Each structure stands twice: as C-alpha cells, then as structure tokens.
Amino acid sequence: MAKKVLLVGGVAGGASAAARLRRLDETAEIIMFERDQHISFANCGLPYYIGQNIKERSKLLVQTPQSMQERFTIDVRIHSEVTSINPDRKTVTVNSKDKGIYEESYDYLVLSPGAKAIRPPIPGIDSDKIFTLRNIPDTDTIKSFIEKQEVEQAVVIGGGFIGVEMAENLKDRGLEVTLVEAAPHILPPFDTDMAVIVEKELEDNNVKLLLNDGVKSFEDKGSTIEVILNSGKLLTADTVILAIGVTPDTMFLKNSGIELGVKGHILVNEKLETSCPGVYAVGDAIEVVDFVTKQNVAIPLAGPANKQGRIAADNIAGLTSTYKGTQGTSILKVFSLTAASTGSNERTLKRLTIPYKVIYVHPVSHASYYPGALPLSLKLIFNEKGIILGAQAVGSDGVDKRIDVIATVIRLKGKVSDLAELELCYAPPFSSAKDPVNMAGYVAENVLAGRVETFTYEELENYNKEETQLVDVRTEFEFENGHLEGAINVPVDKLRQKLDNLDKNKPILAYCQVGLRGYIASRILTQHGFNVKNMTGGYKSASALRF
Amino acid sequence: MAKKVLLVGGVAGGASAAARLRRLDETAEIIMFERDQHISFANCGLPYYIGQNIKERSKLLVQTPQSMQERFTIDVRIHSEVTSINPDRKTVTVNSKDKGIYEESYDYLVLSPGAKAIRPPIPGIDSDKIFTLRNIPDTDTIKSFIEKQEVEQAVVIGGGFIGVEMAENLKDRGLEVTLVEAAPHILPPFDTDMAVIVEKELEDNNVKLLLNDGVKSFEDKGSTIEVILNSGKLLTADTVILAIGVTPDTMFLKNSGIELGVKGHILVNEKLETSCPGVYAVGDAIEVVDFVTKQNVAIPLAGPANKQGRIAADNIAGLTSTYKGTQGTSILKVFSLTAASTGSNERTLKRLTIPYKVIYVHPVSHASYYPGALPLSLKLIFNEKGIILGAQAVGSDGVDKRIDVIATVIRLKGKVSDLAELELCYAPPFSSAKDPVNMAGYVAENVLAGRVETFTYEELENYNKEETQLVDVRTEFEFENGHLEGAINVPVDKLRQKLDNLDKNKPILAYCQVGLRGYIASRILTQHGFNVKNMTGGYKSASALRF
Numbered sequence A, B: 001m002a003k004k005v006l007l008v009g010g011v012a013g014g015a016s017a018a019a020r021l022r023r024l025d026e027t028a029e030i031i032m033f034e035r036d037q038h039i040s041f042a043n044c045g046l047p048y049y050i051g052q053n054i055k056e057r058s059k060l061l062v063q064t065p066q067s068m069q070e071r072f073t074i075d076v077r078i079h080s081e082v083t084s085i086n087p088d089r090k091t092v093t094v095n096s097k098d099k100g101i102y103e104e105s106y107d108y109l110v111l112s113p114g115a116k117a118i119r120p121p122i123p124g125i126d127s128d129k130i131f132t133l134r135n136i137p138d139t140d141t142i143k144s145f146i147e148k149q150e151v152e153q154a155v156v157i158g159g160g161f162i163g164v165e166m167a168e169n170l171k172d173r174g175l176e177v178t179l180v181e182a183a184p185h186i187l188p189p190f191d192t193d194m195a196v197i198v199e200k201e202l203e204d205n206n207v208k209l210l211l212n213d214g215v216k217s218f219e220d221k222g223s224t225i226e227v228i229l230n231s232g233k234l235l236t237a238d239t240v241i242l243a244i245g246v247t248p249d250t251m252f253l254k255n256s257g258i259e260l261g262v263k264g265h266i267l268v269n270e271k272l273e274t275s276c277p278g279v280y281a282v283g284d285a286i287e288v289v290d291f292v293t294k295q296n297v298a299i300p301l302a303g304p305a306n307k308q309g310r311i312a313a314d315n316i317a318g319l320t321s322t323y324k325g326t327q328g329t330s331i332l333k334v335f336s337l338t339a340a341s342t343g344s345n346e347r348t349l350k351r352l353t354i355p356y357k358v359i360y361v362h363p364v365s366h367a368s369y370y371p372g373a374l375p376l377s378l379k380l381i382f383n384e385k386g387i388i389l390g391a392q393a394v395g396s397d398g399v400d401k402r403i404d405v406i407a408t409v410i411r412l413k414g415k416v417s418d419l420a421e422l423e424l425c426y427a428p429p430f431s432s433a434k435d436p437v438n439m440a441g442y443v444a445e446n447v448l449a450g451r452v453e454t455f456t457y458e459e460l461e462n463y464n465k466e467e468t469q470l471v472d473v474r475t476e477f478e479f480e481n482g483h484l485e486g487a488i489n490v491p492v493d494k495l496r497q498k499l500d501n502l503d504k505n506k507p508i509l510a511y512c513q514v515g516l517r518g519y520i521a522s523r524i525l526t527q528h529g530f531n532v533k534n535m536t537g538g539y540k541s542a543s544a545l546r547f
C-alpha cells in the first residue's frame, strides 16, 4: 500500500525531503505543512535582498507550492501550522488558516520546523523598531521599514553570521551601522586571532564595533530607539536588528513524547529517526553529532539541513542512509574579506580538554608573481597523531577553496601528512606549486616530527624576559618598522655568522613575519646546539592580535 | 662526517631539494649545478611575462644564486653543465663556463634536469622565427623578437597547456594568433566534450583554431614565415611558437648506467632513488606512477616536481619519505574560462580498457539568486565500486575549487558517496547548499544504485530511431528554441498526465537541459513501468559537442 508521509516545515530540510521522497517513490502520498505563506525560500539570501545586492524578491522563492505540486505531486498546505503531534494515533493536529483545526494521519512523519530567532525578555524588547530576521515576512517588514521610515542609523545586536551579514548589507544601503557583541569577539566559530581580522575589516568599512558589551534595555523614543548597554553606553538609532542566535522551533512537540535535548532540540539517531518510530527530524531543530568531537551539538546550517532531508527521505523509502555528523563548515563574506572555518576551534577544544596543536601560515592566494595575489591567513588545528581537528582562514581570495579542501580531508579522516601530499590545481592565476594547504601540511608535519618547536603570540605573554632571548630574524628594515618589545634583531640570512652574539644557555624565542624564516632560523640554531622555539604565524599573527 | 650532495638543475625540483636538505642538515656540503644563468625561476609565469600580464622580469626570479647562498649556504654554480655522471667513481663531470671541465665527487646526487621542448626535424624548422619556450633566455628572446620586429601575426603549434597559454598571451598583446593542433582537439588531459568548450572560448576571443592538422614544413620568407600544414593549408606569420610537448633532458645520462625508460625518462623507486644507489631523480625528467591507473607515465608539472624535490632531500637526510604517484591535477586559464582536471580521462581509461562510468552536472558557481553566479560544467568519472577515477571541469568561476576537492577525495581514495556527504563552505556568494561536488556525488550514486540509467550524447549516434522514443522533457518554449532531431516534447511537469502518449513497449531516451529534469522524468517513468534512460549532461552537453 502507498505510504502516507507528512512533513512539518517546507523550506530547506522539509522541501528537500519531499522532493527526494517523490523521486524515490512515485506512489507515496506526500503532504507538506508550512505555517507561513512561503515554502522553499532562500533563507541565506535574505540579508542580501535587504541590502539590495539581490534585486528581485522573486529570486528568493526557489520553489512555490504550485511548482512543488506540478513537478513532485506534493500536496503543499501553506498557512497550516502543525500544533501538536500524536504518535499514539499516528496523527498531527493542524491549524489551517482556511480549514481550521483538523487531524491528519501519517505512516511516516518528517519534522523540519527549523529554529527561530531568540528574543530575550530585555526591557523594551517589544518596540516595533526591533526586528529579527528568519523568513520572507521578516524580510519584507525590515525592508519596508527601512525604506518607508528612511532609516539612517541602525544598531545590529549580535556578531554572529547573520548579524555581520546584516551589518554589511545595511552599510551597503548607506546606513550608519553599529554592531554590538556581548562576547569579547564576534563570530563564535572563529578563534580570537582570526575574528580580529574580520573586526578590522568591519571597522575599515565604517561599521562601528562595540565588543564585550551586552544590551541592558531598549527605549523607544517615538522617532528613534535607544539601546542602553551594560557598560552604560547609550546608542540612538532608527532601528535595531536583533541577531543573537536561534532556538529550535519545537514547542509544538512538548507533549508529543518525542525526546528533546536540554535546549529543546529534537534528538535523533544516525538514521535521523526520533525516539518515536516512523518520525524523522532534520535541520536546525535537531541535535547532531559533532563530526570531530563526537559531542552532541546544534549547528544550524543549510547544507546539513538539505542533506539531512535527503537522508530522512531515503530511510522512509527503505534505503539505508545514515548521517555521520556535522563539521560546522561555514563561510562568510565581510566586505572584501572572506572568513571560513571547518571543524573545531581552540575554544571548543579547550572547553572539552581535547589536546591539540596549532600552526599558522600566511601565504598568498596564488603565485605571488602573477597579478592579483592576495594574502590569506590559514590556521590549522590538529592532534599529536596528525588528525586534523579544525581549520580557519581569512583573506580576500581563495579562502573558500582552502577550507573546502581541508574540510574534505577532515571528512575522510585524513592527516596533516595528507595535506602535504595533496596534488591540487596549479597554474599562476590559481595557486602556487605548493598550495597553501600543502604548506600548512608541511608546517604541521615539522611540528609533529619535532623538527621545530613553536609558540604562539599568546604564550609570549608569560615568558620570562630575563631567562629568554627574543630574536627577530627579519631584515633590519622590517625590524625598524616595528617589532616585539624586548626583541633583538639577527636577520636569518646573517644568522650563521652571528651565532656568537647569542647565548647557548638561554632559550631563544625566534620570530619573523609569517613563520617561515623563523622556522629556517630555528633549524639553523637547533643544529648549532641552541634551544629555540619559533613563533607560529610570526609578527603578522601577533599584529592581528595586537590590533 | 658531513654528507656531500650534488644537484643537477637548479629550478623547481633541484632548488626545492636543496632548500629542504639544508633545513634538515646544517652540515651537509651542497653544490647545485645549473647549466643556465638562472636558478629557481618561475617557469609557469613565462607566458604571462611575454603577454605583459606580469610586468616585471625580476618577479620571475624567485631565488638567485646569492640568496640561495645567504639563506641556505648552497654553493650554486651557474653556467655549469653536468655532462656525465660516473657512479663507479661517485663523481659528475662538469663543463663550466668559467672553470672549464672538471669532476666533482658526491655522496648523494639529485638529478632534476627537467625536460626540453620538442623540436622535430620538420623541413625549415631551423628558421630563427621559430621559438620554443622553456626558460628565461627563451622568454627574453621571444619577447624581444616580438617587440623589435613589431610582430603582428603569430602561429602557435600545439594545443597543450603552454600552447594555449601562449595563444592567449600573444592575443593579449594584440597579435593575430592561429593555433594549430594535429589531434582532433586541444588539451590532451581533457576529453572532447570538455575541450570543445575551451575551443569555443578561444574562437570567441578571435584565436583562429586549426584542429586535426599537423605541420608539414616551414618556409622562411625573409620578412615572414610560412607554415605549410598536412592538409595543404598555408599560413603566413611573423613568428611561430612551437609548443608540441617536451622530452626529458637526460642525454647526459646515456652512458651512466642509470636506468632510463623508453622515452628517456629516469626510472625511480618510491623513494625517488634511481637504479644507482645514492642517486635520486625528480621532476619532469622522471617517470612516475599514475596514482589512478598505476601505470608508469610522465607528467611534467611543477607541483609534483617541488614535492619530489622535498622527498628526495628527506631520504638523503635519513628520513623515510615516499612518493605515492601523480594524479595529473592541472589547470588552465583561457581568457575568461578556467579548465581543470584531475585523475584519468575517458581516453586513457579506454586505452587501458579500464571500465568506468561518466556523469555530468552543469551547476552554477554559487547560489543562483546571488549576483555573479556563473555556469560550470563538471564531469565525473568513476568505476562500478564508486571509486573516483577522474574529473574535469570548465567554467568561469569556482572551477579550481571543485577540482581541488575532487582531487583530494581521489588522493584519499574516497568514493562518490563521499562526494555526496562532503560538508563544504556554503553562503550565497560562494556556493549552494548542495555544492556542485555534492551534486556530482548524488548523480553518480543514483547511477551506481541503478536508480537511473544514463546514456551520453555520443551513444545517441547509434540508437535505433524506429525502436526508441526520444523524449525532450523540457518546457515547450525550450523545445521550440532547439532540440535533438527526432525528439518529441513532453515537459516533465506534465509527464504524469501524458503517460498515455508514450509507448511502454519502446525504450525511452529522455533528455532535458542539464540532466536534472531528465532524471526526475526517468524516475517517474521507471516507476510507471517504462524502460527509460536519461541523457547525462542533457542538451547542454550535447550542444557543446555539436559546436
């Protein structure tokens, strides 16, 4: 007999599951419930439509109820909120704008209700000048408010991906924008050393940044709104965009018997089946296994949501398909910069007390002699077995490519030695004979093999100035243009002649601009009997942190 | 005792080996012999310097003898040709411009003499208007000839990478350029279906293409040169660039006892050691193992040369380091297009009678609703176990990234199911929630699982028109704008209503624009009891081939 499959939510996870299911099973009865008017829209494009980078609203609508009906014979029911699910009776209760309240039975059920923007009970939060962004109605509201009210000043609360994208897009429209972040730095997937580069880019583009400061209250002043921060600072604006994170939209499951996690996420197994047989769940609403740390986490991203939808459909259609976890590979355009990351960052690994090592390289995007080569900073995190735990990169070109390659190696459980061996595309307009990814592999291999000991700029804070020699191995010219306090200058190319100037009984901390010459100096010094460490990432990484 | 290591050739492989060796071993005596004046130059940048895309000649010189001396205490001996090696005595014979002929002894020897341009004994080949391009002197000669003789018309012989790069760069200088290729299509790493896209780009940029036609003879006419082709065609030009391939520069090893391959390449083991103990060889001069087919091949590329140099140095320094083969990952800019490939192509697999399957996808470089999304054509070749054998892509943006990711999966011995699962960077400016690489993985998985049977446009040539229904499932509008001969039009979105129009007893060959709707139509038809195949790559792949 034909299966009857219901879906809750008709966008990334839900629509993907429905389409795949139809391709696998022509006879199934498929009904998709969507609370809103729109299904299958481009959530990720919303900020860019507000910023007028995407000009046509219609472009945001990837599929319509009609096109899903025509192509996939999906019975799409919009304005239909599923208010509860009743696994005992195998039904859901629907509150439909047109049809009122009714029950619909299922053989299989796919939950993809997504997540909603957090709106904490801060005094004044109910002002109609404060917006969150999740869907098309939110987008229409924000856009028309900006246009009708001729908004000139905006405050964005929250320095996550959506907050930063909104800051950029509002700036693109000519608004004055202040971005407020309660944490010490923006962009939680990135460690401080990488986040600061993005922060500089925001400031260089006249986005005012207020870090380490949360919102105490809002005050609607009629024509403007005031944002009062914990520090006491007061910001005045025409509008506030609240982008401080999301929470799973799973209230309707409260009494369903379906197991939820501590924060309300739906718990699923490898097949994406919930604790109720026949009920699958995907997307922003579920807890997933972190591919690297194996911890349960929530990672609300479109790629995973789409893939999970496809996997749920597979299982319903009788195929065996499993979801092996989420790495959190993510990317962000910030004016002329790109920031991307995959796997775990230092913050996460420290919290979980997972030991790791870090290296940096600062190569250029392609052969330096070919026009348009732009610098990028690449950070690689790995363990003592060479397993890659994570990577982060920031730069103007080729960042996505390098993180995609490393994400691939992580997924295939490769090691830093694999990075060194990868044979990637090389011609001058695209890369270097040793791609930045190869280079990161070499540097990491050298650390693991003990060919060089490294230290980070952060570790320099606690060093013993009396007992250590801090040696800048760059040229005299570079040294004079700025160096670390307390450093002496011995250029690498003169090092062999100047060994006598250094004390064999005092450990040497060496550094150069990016780490390469410091490494060469370390190799020379080590082999001449010195005890030496090289600062990974060099002065460039240090400078980013000192910004 | 300190090792004495000699290197023959001071560019990609040789200089890389020397630098790495010094980092590993501060005490070794390292002498590098280079026949020419220049070491460590950017071979790959030469066409772009001739084309004035790279403006400064000095940028081509990555390292100089002096800088190699200062940083790495390498004794660089330029204008010093190694004329023979004498493994019995462990010496090499050197012919030095300054010092005359002498012998130098070694403990270890690294051979990286590279390859030289082929100059076959065609009548008239000795004209001083015919140039090959390998090194800085060649570059200087070509550039000054073009400038001094005010060259307006050039003929490039050979449609390999260097030939195409030269054609583009001469065009960039405003020359009239004709590219002559003896094979039916340019760019041997690419199959016909991909090469034709590049050929179109060349023609669109007014490079005249003559395919399937070789050179019979040249005639120097004083102020011009005539190129007479096998077809009888006669071309008149001011200069000829000969770029028909390279041959290993290993004549000096003829009587050395070192084993050479049939075409004169040096044979090495996994450690890159030749048949003579202590003698290593790397770069364009060696035969390598094809990573995919395991055959011995010659793949003259800079990435492998650099990596091999490092591995040879490792082994000399006592580390265990092996070279696991070359995939032939390569890339080319052709005006606004990029063409890249990795692994084996169909031609190679057919020659070796290795069974394979092929699929195409034609996605856009990033989310289609975000400005600047550009089409790309991606071809994936895999075997019945899902092992990826090769991939080729052509497009204007994001081609390098997708081939790099697939090259990584090949290197880590991943399968098409891994492509489907990869978690790659997604935000609208960079990709789609299902990256083109994921999409290729899905399509390949469906083929392997038998969810869809596919055929290629080439296979359509032999189909039985009487016994088959060729069905175009695109919209009526698309159909009217051009379709395959003999096709009937049943748009996918109306297919379920029109099943009666089709004959269940005749196999159906379905196609759409890129393969997606054809796949959906195939799924519908299969499940309604039809016998159906979908044309992979769709009308777009077919149109490329019909161009």
Ligand SMILES: Cc1cc2nc3c(=O)[nH]c(=O)nc-3n(C[C@H](O)[C@H](O)[C@H](O)COP(=O)(O)OP(=O)(O)OC[C@H]3O[C@@H](n4cnc5c(N)ncnc54)[C@H](O)[C@@H]3O)c2cc1C
Pocket: A008, A009, A010, A011, A012, A013, A014, A033, A034, A035, A036, A038, A043, A044, A045, A046, A047, A080, A081, A082, A083, A112, A113, A114, A115, A133, A134, A135, A162, A249, A252, A282, A283, A284, A285, A300, A301, A302, A303, A305, B426, B427, B428
């Ligand atoms: C502004 C913005 C930008 C983003 N940018 C990116 C990006 O660049 N890259 C990236 O990877 N991810 C991005 N995301 C995240 C991505 O959009 C989500 O991860 C993805 O859409 C999650 O898919 P989902 O199916 O779980 O939920 P959604 O796509 O949100 O769909 C859930 C749907 O379910 C409906 N629904 C909820 N409850 C019910 C109910 N009880 N009954 C009926 N219907 C219900 C909702 O109305 C909603 O339409 C962005 C998100 C936003 C908001």
Ligand SMILES: Cc1cc2nc3c(=O)[nH]c(=O)nc-3n(C[C@H](O)[C@H](O)[C@H](O)COP(=O)(O)OP(=O)(O)OC[C@H]3O[C@@H](n4cnc5c(N)ncnc54)[C@H](O)[C@@H]3O)c2cc1C
Pocket: A426, A427, A428, B008, B009, B010, B011, B012, B013, B014, B033, B034, B035, B036, B038, B043, B044, B045, B046, B047, B080, B081, B082, B083, B112, B113, B114, B115, B133, B134, B135, B162, B249, B252, B282, B283, B284, B285, B300, B301, B302, B303, B305
């Ligand atoms: C125009 C051009 C463009 C290219 N573009 C690309 C590209 O985009 N991507 C890519 O991957 N590859 C490219 N290549 C190929 C790449 O440059 C080679 O693969 C690489 O340089 C090979 O390194 P090698 O050390 O083996 O040889 P080489 O770099 O050629 O060095 C060999 C050196 O040895 C010297 N020598 C030879 N015999 C002797 C002897 N008996 N005694 C002393 N010295 C000797 C030669 O003078 C030469 O300088 C390009 C090559 C050329 C010519």
Ligand SMILES: CC(C)(COP(=O)(O)OP(=O)(O)OC[C@H]1O[C@@H](n2cnc3c(N)ncnc32)[C@H](O)[C@@H]1OP(=O)(O)O)[C@@H](O)C(=O)NCCC(=O)NCCS
Pocket: A010, A011, A012, A013, A015, A016, A019, A020, A023, A039, A040, A041, A042, A043, A044, A045, A062, A063, A302, A306, A310, B360, B361, B362, B433, B434, B439, B442, B443, B446, B514, B515, B516, B517, B519, B536, B537
């Ligand atoms: C569009 C949407 C309805 C999903 O539809 P979908 O049909 O699964 O996805 P696509 O249109 O990308 O097509 C993918 C299918 O086509 C197949 N396909 C793609 N190109 C093909 C080709 N050239 N030849 C053959 N098959 C092809 C794939 O194999 C896949 O089929 P499968 O899953 O059965 O293997 C859903 O993803 C959606 O609503 N997206 C918008 C919302 C969203 O994702 N938001 C977040 C990001 S902004």
Ligand SMILES: CC(C)(COP(=O)(O)OP(=O)(O)OC[C@H]1O[C@@H](n2cnc3c(N)ncnc32)[C@H](O)[C@@H]1OP(=O)(O)O)[C@@H](O)C(=O)NCCC(=O)NCCS
Pocket: A360, A361, A362, A433, A434, A439, A442, A443, A446, A514, A515, A516, A517, A519, A536, A537, B010, B011, B012, B013, B015, B016, B019, B020, B023, B039, B040, B041, B042, B043, B044, B045, B062, B063, B302, B306, B310
């Ligand atoms: C430049 C050349 C001499 C090689 O020199 P090299 O020192 O081996 O190469 P690089 O300058 O790229 O440096 C790589 C080394 O620096 C290290 N390194 C790079 N960045 C680093 C960083 N940020 N921190 C620490 N170490 C770093 C790498 O680990 C590697 O050392 P290892 O091999 O000991 O592991 C040689 O490649 C050459 O002659 N190139 C030009 C010719 C050529 O390649 N032509 C073809 C392409 S156009």
